[in-house]
Amino acid sequence: MGRLENQVALVTGAASGIGYACALRFAQEGAIVVGFDRHECPDWKAVADAAPKSSYVVGDVTDEPTVEALVRGAVSEFGSLDVSVNAAGITGGGPVHLLSLEDWNRVMNVNATGTFLVGKYAAGAMMDQPGGGSIVNVASIEGVEGTEGGSCYSASKGAVVILTKNMAIDYGRRNVRVNAVCPGFIDTPLMRATFDSPGMAPARERYREEHKLGRFGKPEEIAGAALFLASSDASFVTGHALVVDGGFTAGMRAGVLEPLGL
Ligand code: NAI
Numbered sequence: 500m501g502r503l504e505n506q507v508a509l510v511t512g513a514a515s516g517i518g519y520a521c522a523l524r525f526a527q528e529g530a531i532v533v534g535f536d537r538h539e540c541p542d543w544k545a546v547a548d549a550a551p552k553s554s555y556v557v558g559d560v561t562d563e564p565t566v567e568a569l570v571r572g573a574v575s576e577f578g579s580l581d582v583s584v585n586a587a588g589i590t591g592g593g594p595v596h597l598l599s600l601e602d603w604n605r606v607m608n609v610n611a612t613g614t615f616l617v618g619k620y621a622a623g624a625m626m627d628q629p630g631g632g633s634i635v636n637v638a639s640i641e642g643v644e645g646t647e648g649g650s651c652y653s654a655s656k657g658a659v660v661i662l663t664k665n666m667a668i669d670y671g672r673r674n675v676r677v678n679a680v681c682p683g684f685i686d687t688p689l690m691r692a693t694f695d696s697p698g699m700a701p702a703r704e705r706y707r708e709e710h711k712l713g714r715f716g717k718p719e720e721i722a723g724a725a726l727f728l729a730s731s732d733a734s735f736v737t738g739h740a741l742v743v744d745g746g747f748t749a750g751m752r753a754g755v756l757e758p759l760g761l
Contacts, residue, residue: 501529502730508582509533509573511560511617514540516687517637518586520718521725525582526550528726533573535560536587552577560587560613570620579628582729583621585614586637590689592652603651610655615662622670622677631674635728636663637721638679640744656681660740667738676737678728683744685716711746 508525512518513534519542526532526549534540534555543555554576558565573580591606592598614636625632641649642656659679666677684690684706694703707715724743727733742748 501527502726502732503582504529506530506581506729507533507573507577507579508584508729509535509570509580509617509621510584510586511535511613512586512588512637513543513546513555514538516586516689517682517685517718517721517725518584520722521584521586522546522553523549524719524722524726525584525729526553528730530582531577533569533577535569560585560617561608563616566616567620570617570624574624579630580621580624580632581628581630582633582635583617583625584635584637584725584729585617587613587617588637588655588689590652590693592646592648592650594648595650598650606651607655607658610652611658611662614659618662618666618677622666622675625675626670626673631676633729633733634663634666634675634677635725636677636679637725638663638681638740640681640683640742640748642679643681643740643742644748663740664738671737676728676733678733678736678738679740680721680724680728681740681742681744682721683710683716683742683747685718685721687718690715709747709752710744711749711752714745716743716745 503525508530510518510522513522514536522532522534523546526546532553537559547553589609591602636659638659639656641653642660646653663677663679
């Protein structure tokens with residue numbers, strides 16, 4: 500018996516990286532997964548093999564009629580929406596005096612407004628169900644502490660964290676739990692695109708080192724945390740921003756204990 504047996508789970512950003520890892524893990528745990536992304540998913544067959552009723556929709560999280568139709572379609576096809584993982588996101592940033600309004604709006608629109616729109620319709624569906632539901636927003640450690648040049652990306656993820664907490668307050672009495680997972684640096688196409696740009700190799704190593712486990716994370720490690728928050732194991736957890744970052748935000752490591760082999 501899977502941990503999400505017969506639950507209906509919407510996963511945005513399901514074509515790639517963290518969203519795809521969530522879709523696959525949730526399918527393996529018995530969920531019917533509705534994947535959503537602006538791109539087709541080259542590996543969706545593995546999800547469909549694990550959970551044959553699963554479906555996949557191409558669309559944009561910033562388009563309100565699309566998101567409304569997506570949620571309504573899932574509820575009418577499967578009878579409920581039990582879990583919503585909001586992983587669709589893009590990167591961007593730079594010091595603000597160099598940042599165009601267009602770039603600011605682009606990042607805020609997908610990461611913050613997209614999360615709002617999916618949350619709006621997901622919470623709206625879940626609050627009227629006897630079983631309630633669970634929303635898991637994929638924020639970032641950059642939503643809980645600043646990053647060099649983070650600007651619009653950090654602001655968008657900070658917005659996701661506080662929106663998560665506010666929604667947890669608003670929908671708790673209707674049995675809808677709302678949590679965020681805040682990943683450190685996870686080896687996905689998004690992260691690789693950031694670090695593969697010219698001159699970023701030294702920064703890549705600095706960032707890797709700052710994870711106290713000495714490595715970047717894997718998408719499956721975020722899927723495991725999202726699964727916990729989505730499942731009944733987290734039945735008393737709401738309004739929480741769960742940092743999953745290999746110790747990145749634990750504090751500074753200066754190498755003082757290296758002579759002791761630590
Ligand atoms: P990714 O680039 O591998 O996957 C993101 C997916 O979102 C892509 O499939 C993309 O097509 C989709 N997407 C982007 N804009 C969309 C839109 N407007 N409508 C629908 N789908 C859209 O990236 P990754 O790393 O898997 O990121 C997933 C989430 O995790 C993002 O919200 C990201 O900000 C967050 N995150 C990632 C970290 C990392 O180091 N990879 C660290 C912390 C947070």
